[in-house]
Amino acid sequence: MNIIVCIKQVPETTEVRINPETNTLIREGVKSIINPFDMYAIEEGIRLKEKFGGKTTVITMGPPQAEQALREAISMGIDEGLLISDKAFAGSDTWATSFTLTCAIKKIGVFDLILCGKQASDGDTAQVGPGISAHLDIPQVTYVKKIEEVKDNFMRVERMMEEGFEIIETPLPALLTVVKEINEPRLPSLRGLMRAKQAKITLWTQKELNLDPQKIGLAGSPTQVIKIFTPPPRTGGQMLTGETQEIADKLVGLLKDEVH
Amino acid sequence: MPIQIIVEKCTGCSLCIKACPFDAIRMMDRLESRGLASDSQSHKKAVIDLGKCNLCGACVPACKLKAVVLEEGEKPAPNSSLKDYKGIWVFIEQKNGNIQSVSYELLGKAQELARKLNTQVSGVLICNDVGDQIDSLIWHGADNIYLVQAPELANFQDEPYTNILIKLIQKYKPEIFLCGATAIGRSLVSRVAVTINAGLTADCTGLDIEPERKVLLQTRPAFGGNIMATIISPNHRPQMATVRHKVMQPQAADKHRKGKIIRESFESSLYASRTKLLDIVEEVETLVNLAEADIIVSGGRGLGAQENFKLLEELAHVLGAAVGASRATVDSGWMPYSHQVGQTGRTVAPKLYIACGISGQIQHLVGMQSSKIIVAINKDPDAPIFKVATYGIVADLFQIIPALTKKFKEVLKK
Numbered sequence: 210m211n212i213i214v215c216i217k218q219v220p221e222t223t224e225v226r227i228n229p230e231t232n233t234l235i236r237e238g239v240k241s242i243i244n245p246f247d248m249y250a251i252e253e254g255i256r257l258k259e260k261f262g263g264k265t266t267v268i269t270m271g272p273p274q275a276e277q278a279l280r281e282a283i284s285m286g287i288d289e290g291l292l293i294s295d296k297a298f299a300g301s302d303t304w305a306t307s308f309t310l311t312c313a314i315k316k317i318g319v320f321d322l323i324l325c326g327k328q329a330s331d332g333d334t335a336q337v338g339p340g341i342s343a344h345l346d347i348p349q350v351t352y353v354k355k356i357e358e359v360k361d362n363f364m365r366v367e368r369m370m371e372e373g374f375e376i377i378e379t380p381l382p383a384l385l386t387v388v389k390e391i392n393e394p395r396l397p398s399l400r401g402l403m404r405a406k407q408a409k410i411t412l413w414t415q416k417e418l419n420l421d422p423q424k425i426g427l428a429g430s431p432t433q434v435i436k437i438f439t440p441p442p443r444t445g446g447q448m449l450t451g452e453t454q455e456i457a458d459k460l461v462g463l464l465k466d467e468v469h
Numbered sequence: 470m471p472i473q474i475i476v477e478k479c480t481g482c483s484l485c486i487k488a489c490p491f492d493a494i495r496m497m498d499r500l501e502s503r504g505l506a507s508d509s510q511s512h513k514k515a516v517i518d519l520g521k522c523n524l525c526g527a528c529v530p531a532c533k534l535k536a537v538v539l540e541e542g543e544k545p546a547p548n549s550s551l552k553d554y555k556g557i558w559v560f561i562e563q564k565n566g567n568i569q570s571v572s573y574e575l576l577g578k579a580q581e582l583a584r585k586l587n588t589q590v591s592g593v594l595i596c597n598d599v600g601d602q603i604d605s606l607i608w609h610g611a612d613n614i615y616l617v618q619a620p621e622l623a624n625f626q627d628e629p630y631t632n633i634l635i636k637l638i639q640k641y642k643p644e645i646f647l648c649g650a651t652a653i654g655r656s657l658v659s660r661v662a663v664t665i666n667a668g669l670t671a672d673c674t675g676l677d678i679e680p681e682r683k684v685l686l687q688t689r690p691a692f693g694g695n696i697m698a699t700i701i702s703p704n705h706r707p708q709m710a711t712v713r714h715k716v717m718q719p720q721a722a723d724k725h726r727k728g729k730i731i732r733e734s735f736e737s738s739l740y741a742s743r744t745k746l747l748d749i750v751e752e753v754e755t756l757v758n759l760a761e762a763d764i765i766v767s768g769g770r771g772l773g774a775q776e777n778f779k780l781l782e783e784l785a786h787v788l789g790a791a792v793g794a795s796r797a798t799v800d801s802g803w804m805p806y807s808h809q810v811g812q813t814g815r816t817v818a819p820k821l822y823i824a825c826g827i828s829g830q831i832q833h834l835v836g837m838q839s840s841k842i843i844v845a846i847n848k849d850p851d852a853p854i855f856k857v858a859t860y861g862i863v864a865d866l867f868q869i870i871p872a873l874t875k876k877f878k879e880v881l882k883k
Contacts, residue, residue: 299471368652371758426471443838457869
C-alpha cells in the first residue's frame with residue numbers, strides 16, 4: 210500500500226499567548242512542531258505500512274525550515290520526505306494550498322491512500338484535506354477515528370460525528386482525515402533518529418512543479434486577509450467566597466437567567 | 470518581492486513587529502541585515518523574514534508612515550459577471566430528518582445580511598423527508614427553500630451532496646453561501662468550494678457586509694482564538710463561509726411569514742456515492758451533544774477518579790447540560806474522547822461553561838474561551854482557568870458541586 214501523509218509545520222500554540230499589558234502576542238522562543246493532528250496521520254500511515262507493506266511518503270508545503278517536520282516524521286518511521294517550498298507559494302489560502310499539494314501528489318503518481326490530520330492547530334480550517342480530494346476527484350472520509358478493515362481495494366472506517374459515529378466503506382484510492390482517537394503516535398527510535406538525520410529530503414519548487422501562476426500563492430487564493438487583530442483578552446472576573454452554601458446560593462443567583 | 474519595507478520611510482518604531490502574528494519582522498541596521506556584525510551607530514529599520522511571513526498584511530495598517538507595501542499580486546480584474554450572483558443561501562443541515570439548530574441560527578444572520586444587501590434568503594435542503602419542518606424554516610427567515618428530495622439522500626454523504634450543491638449554485642448563482650461549521654458542513658463545503666473555484670472561510674464567528682463594495686466580511690479566530698482575522702473573497706462568487714454553532718442568534722418564529730418552495734431533482738447518477746454509509750451509531754452516554762449544548766459541565770484531573778464524573782453528570786442532568794472533559798481525563802481513560810474539549814478535542818462556545826477541577830492549560834482554554842459565561846471551580850487559587858473565568862470559586866469541588874446541584878434543583882423545581 211502506497212501512502213502519502215500530508216503534514217504542516219505549526220507554531221507550538223502553547224507559546225502563543227497574549228501579553229495583557231501590550232495586548233500583543235508573545236512569541237519569544239516559539240518552537241515549531243508538527244501539527245498535533247498530523248502526528249496521528251503519520252502514525253496511522255506507518256501502522257498500515259507495517260501491516261500491508263508498501264511505501265510511506267510525507268509531504269509538506271512551507272518555508273525551507275519545514276524540512277525539520279519531515280525529518281521528524283521520518284524519525285518515527287516514514288520512508289521518504291518531500292518539501293514543497295517556493296516564494297511563489299507564499300500567501301496561499303486553503304484553495305491554493307490544496308491545489309499545490311494536489312499537483313505535487315499527481316507528480317508523485319501512484320498512491321492508494323492519502324492521510325491528513327483533521328485540521329491544523331494554527332489555522333483550524335479543516336479545508337485542505339477535503340480540498341485535495343476534490344482536486345483529485347477521489348472519495349474522502351473526514352474525522353476518521355478508526356480503520357476497521359482493509360480488504361482488497363476497500364477500507365471500512367469509523368467517522369466521528371457530533372453525536373456518535375458512522376461506519377463508512379470507501380474504495381481506494383481515497384483520502385482520510387484523522388482525529389486523535391485513531392491511535393497513539395510513537396516516539397522516534399534511536400535508529401529512526403539516525404535515519405532522519407541522514408535522509409535526503411526532496412525539494413520541489415515552482416521550477417519542478419511549473420504550476421499556473423494564477424492558481425498559486427496570493428494570486429491563486431480567492432480569500433484575502435484584510436485585517437488581523439487580537440481580541441480583547443478575557444480577563445478574570447469575580448471571585449466568589451464564603452461558606453459552601455453561601456457560594457452555591459450566590460452562584461445560582463448570578464446564573465438564574467442562563468438556566469431554565 | 471510581494472512585501473517590502475520602504476527603507477526611506479521606516480523610522481524603526483517597531484509598531485509592525487507588534488502587529489506581526491508570525492514573528493517575521495526584526496529591527497536591524499544596514500550591516501545586520503546583510504548578516505554582518507551590528508554597527509550600533511546607524512539607524513535600525515524593519516526587515517521582513519520572508520521565510521516566516523505569510524503575507525497576511527497585518528503590518529500594513531500598523532505602520533503609521535506607510536513604509537510597508539504589500540503587492541496584491543496579479544489578481545484577475547474583478548469579473549463583471551460577479552453581478553449576476555444574487556441572494557444569500559444557507560445550507561440546511563438535517564440528520565435523521567431533524568433540522569439542526571445551527572441552520573436556524575444561520576437563517577437569522579442571513580436575514581440581517583440580506584437587509585443590508587436588499588436581497589433574499591434561501592435555504593437549501595437535501596433530504597428524504599423532514600415533515601413539516603420546512604414551514605418552520607420559512608418562519609425563521611427563509612424566503613425560498615430549494616428542496617432536493619430522494620430516498621437515497623436521507624443521510625449525508627460527501628459526493629451526492631457535493632454534486633447537488635454544485636449544480637444548484639451553478640444554476641441559481643447565490644452571492645453568499647453559509648453553512649454550519651459542523652462535521653458535515655466543514656467536510657461538504659470544502660469540497661464544493663474547491664470544485665467551483667470559490668473562496669471559503671472556515672469557522673466564522675462574525676459576518677457583516679462592507680458598505681462600499683458590498684462584500685462579505687468574514688471574521689474568524691486563528692491560533693486557537695488568540696488572534697482574529699477578517700477575510701474577504703472579492704473576486705469570486707459565491708462568497709462561502711462556515712459558521713460556528715451558537716454564535717449567531719436565530720430570529721423569533723413568525724408564523725405569518727410566507728416563502729416559496731422550489732423543488733429540484735436530478736438524474737440518479739448525481740446521487741451516486743463511491744463511499745457507502747453502512748451504519749450510524751449513536752453514543753447515548755452523552756446527555757446532549759457538546760456542539761449543540763447551551764450549558765456544558767466539564768471535569769478535569771481535579772475530580773481524582775473516573776467515578777467522580779457522576780457528580781458532574783448529576784449537575785448536568787439538573788441543568789440539561791452536556792458533560793465535557795479535559796484532555797488529562799480522556800487520556801487516563803475516565804471519559805471517552807468524544808467528550809474532550811480543547812485543542813485536540815472539540816471547540817465549544819456554550820452560553821455557560823462550568824469547569825470543575827480543570828487547571829486551564831492553554832490547550833484547554835483555546836477550546837472553550839469563547840463561551841459566554843465561564844465558571845471555574847478549583848482548589849488552586851493560582852490555576853490559569855481563573856484568568857478566563859467570569860465567576861471563580863476557590864474551593865473543594867466535592868463540597869461545592871453537590872451544593873450547587875441541590876440549589877439548582879430547588880430553583881428549577883426539578
